[in-house]
Amino acid sequence: MKKQKLRIGLVGLQAGRSWAAVAHLPALRELSDHYEIVGVVNSSLESSRAAAEASAIPRAFGSIDEMAASRDIDLVVVTVRVPLHYDAVKSILSHGKHVYCEWPLGRTLAEAEELAAMARERSVVAVAGTQARVSPAIRKLSELIKTNSIGSIVSSSIHGWATPWGATISDTKNEEYLRKQDSGADLLTIPFAHTVAAACDVLGSISQLSANVHTRYPRVKALDKGTYIEADAPDYISVIASLTNGAPLSMEYTGGHSVYGDAFIWQIEGTTGQLVITASTGHTQLANLAITRYSPSRQEPDVIEIAGMDHFGPHTNVKEIYRRLASDVINGTHSAPSFEEAISLHKLIEDIRFSSRTGQRISPATLSLPRFVSQF
Amino acid sequence: MKKQKLRIGLVGLQAGRSWAAVAHLPALRELSDHYEIVGVVNSSLESSRAAAEASAIPRAFGSIDEMAASRDIDLVVVTVRVPLHYDAVKSILSHGKHVYCEWPLGRTLAEAEELAAMARERSVVAVAGTQARVSPAIRKLSELIKTNSIGSIVSSSIHGWATPWGATISDTKNEEYLRKQDSGADLLTIPFAHTVAAACDVLGSISQLSANVHTRYPRVKALDKGTYIEADAPDYISVIASLTNGAPLSMEYTGGHSVYGDAFIWQIEGTTGQLVITASTGHTQLANLAITRYSPSRQEPDVIEIAGMDHFGPHTNVKEIYRRLASDVINGTHSAPSFEEAISLHKLIEDIRFSSRTGQRISPATLSLPRFVSQF
Numbered sequence: 001m002k003k004q005k006l007r008i009g010l011v012g013l014q015a016g017r018s019w020a021a022v023a024h025l026p027a028l029r030e031l032s033d034h035y036e037i038v039g040v041v042n043s044s045l046e047s048s049r050a051a052a053e054a055s056a057i058p059r060a061f062g063s064i065d066e067m068a069a070s071r072d073i074d075l076v077v078v079t080v081r082v083p084l085h086y087d088a089v090k091s092i093l094s095h096g097k098h099v100y101c102e103w104p105l106g107r108t109l110a111e112a113e114e115l116a117a118m119a120r121e122r123s124v125v126a127v128a129g130t131q132a133r134v135s136p137a138i139r140k141l142s143e144l145i146k147t148n149s150i151g152s153i154v155s156s157s158i159h160g161w162a163t164p165w166g167a168t169i170s171d172t173k174n175e176e177y178l179r180k181q182d183s184g185a186d187l188l189t190i191p192f193a194h195t196v197a198a199a200c201d202v203l204g205s206i207s208q209l210s211a212n213v214h215t216r217y218p219r220v221k222a223l224d225k226g227t228y229i230e231a232d233a234p235d236y237i238s239v240i241a242s243l244t245n246g247a248p249l250s251m252e253y254t255g256g257h258s259v260y261g262d263a264f265i266w267q268i269e270g271t272t273g274q275l276v277i278t279a280s281t282g283h284t285q286l287a288n289l290a291i292t293r294y295s296p297s298r299q300e301p302d303v304i305e306i307a308g309m310d311h312f313g314p315h316t317n318v319k320e321i322y323r324r325l326a327s328d329v330i331n332g333t334h335s336a337p338s339f340e341e342a343i344s345l346h347k348l349i350e351d352i353r354f355s356s357r358t359g360q361r362i363s364p365a366t367l368s369l370p371r372f373v374s375q376f
Numbered sequence: 377m378k379k380q381k382l383r384i385g386l387v388g389l390q391a392g393r394s395w396a397a398v399a400h401l402p403a404l405r406e407l408s409d410h411y412e413i414v415g416v417v418n419s420s421l422e423s424s425r426a427a428a429e430a431s432a433i434p435r436a437f438g439s440i441d442e443m444a445a446s447r448d449i450d451l452v453v454v455t456v457r458v459p460l461h462y463d464a465v466k467s468i469l470s471h472g473k474h475v476y477c478e479w480p481l482g483r484t485l486a487e488a489e490e491l492a493a494m495a496r497e498r499s500v501v502a503v504a505g506t507q508a509r510v511s512p513a514i515r516k517l518s519e520l521i522k523t524n525s526i527g528s529i530v531s532s533s534i535h536g537w538a539t540p541w542g543a544t545i546s547d548t549k550n551e552e553y554l555r556k557q558d559s560g561a562d563l564l565t566i567p568f569a570h571t572v573a574a575a576c577d578v579l580g581s582i583s584q585l586s587a588n589v590h591t592r593y594p595r596v597k598a599l600d601k602g603t604y605i606e607a608d609a610p611d612y613i614s615v616i617a618s619l620t621n622g623a624p625l626s627m628e629y630t631g632g633h634s635v636y637g638d639a640f641i642w643q644i645e646g647t648t649g650q651l652v653i654t655a656s657t658g659h660t661q662l663a664n665l666a667i668t669r670y671s672p673s674r675q676e677p678d679v680i681e682i683a684g685m686d687h688f689g690p691h692t693n694v695k696e697i698y699r700r701l702a703s704d705v706i707n708g709t710h711s712a713p714s715f716e717e718a719i720s721l722h723k724l725i726e727d728i729r730f731s732s733r734t735g736q737r738i739s740p741a742t743l744s745l746p747r748f749v750s751q752f
Binding site: 155157159167208210211214216236238239241247248250252254256259260261265269271276278294296301359361363 | 587590616637739
């Protein structure tokens, strides 16, 4: 008996360089038992055709609506810029198709809520790409914490750096919009959000927080143009929080490169040991995270082996989302990060903005990111 | 003409091991042109005599009051535990003598305010030992910032670790009181306070802050006894703040050893470069601080040379305070850290506690630590 495959349409693909090309295509090709890439759509039919030809995809569509309406498509994947998510996902859902939209789901909480409500009505599988949460290292960390590898959590501290939110940008065409708050695609909503979602999966929910969100560089030098652009998106975030077990958590995200030491360092102190997670970028959604355990009883730290890290690349975490998504469609599980969970994350980001604006410590029920349960 | 020397009485000296023995005696011996150690007093006359004999100090006193009353004493130096500062300093001031009291000045702001008011009335030189502020590295940093070595400050981040505020203590007799809030001698009031005072000298004042102050370990294992002690003093502090120029500052102090990387790391991002300050302990009041400058225009970082770091030791910063103190007494300058400045620091600590307790962001005028002006 031939296994039924999910037939995919991709929104946004530039052969060899876009996120879809670098992460989604390789992930899907490794999951060809479950998925078949049927079509692609870009901003013009000409561009769609070029992408289809370059990546050996059968069909080029003229519009998202046309693709979503097609009887040959089961699932549409949205990897275009954040400001385009809302219209794209709305069109897909209006045709009752399953959807996988990259995180952030919307430019704003309101956009995301509307999309989540629509997905609920249509009873489709609606997945948001908070893929740090499903990365091999984060799943390993969750397991280490659950199995009391370091006892109870006593405190935790995260410091990450991420580009392009420093003093300069180097590719104006692709980076300028990331420095505009209106795009909804910045240091707070991208690397910080991916990371705090993963941190909550590992450490448990945040019960209260205070935040400082800054735009340190209102003028950013565009190195490729030799000019300056204006910026109003966050390029610095610091949050001091408490976890539901009472332990303190601090998170700091600094735009730009780290000049000294790791660009990502996460320390978790437990009652019987400590875990230190490091990477060369604060973009944990695509970082190669290393885990080391320190025990008072052992002289040498343990480098933790992480399953699934062979050939780690940008496609690794995306592939894990696709594996879960296939199960959710075929078996009715709820294993991939959902639009509902994306709403919780959007709300957390709004709470952080509110705290920064007002100086108030926040402790709403809305902060509780649902604990993510691994199905695989 | 023979130079007039300040005649010193020391309160609290255990030969070879107390802070006075390790830091004050060596500092004073290098400043023998200005100072003459005349006497010592401990908790008993017998102990005073033992200390006097062991350190070749002419006189042993039976009480602080007797020492302070002596016509042979100009300046009394208080290096006993914080809970004993109030009575000691009060006695010294009642006899109109100059005083150098180690930081923290009082167990509480109220104690410190009473002592500062008394010093003001008596018109004596009253110095508090916030010696990180006068350390060679901190003075160098202030100079680097003032001379625009990295342009304007964009953001700054400090993370320090300090013992004995981790899961264990190893010397119950000398460390247990440091884990009791009532002693006024803990992670917040000692290493954090020394460091934030120095940071404000370098970066400018804090204009607003939110804080989390925790006691993560209410039960602390006493390794030397094999038992547990109860603890209620802070062993974790995180503060998110803004400087008067609007730049964000984050500070985190974690009790215990750092298992990974430097136990003190301070990053200052400026518009034209970055400074990174590191040390092997968060106790900046006695740490050997290294400064490195990173410039976008240079491939290799610059290790900054710091004058006065030859033979750096626990006495180095204390010696600088004594140099300033001598000038303040003899020339009427105001160059050593004063009781008045100690009040500002005690107030800042109270603001941090208040913010942590209430969840409110604080921005009082009292936060302005007076900017410290180097006279030497």
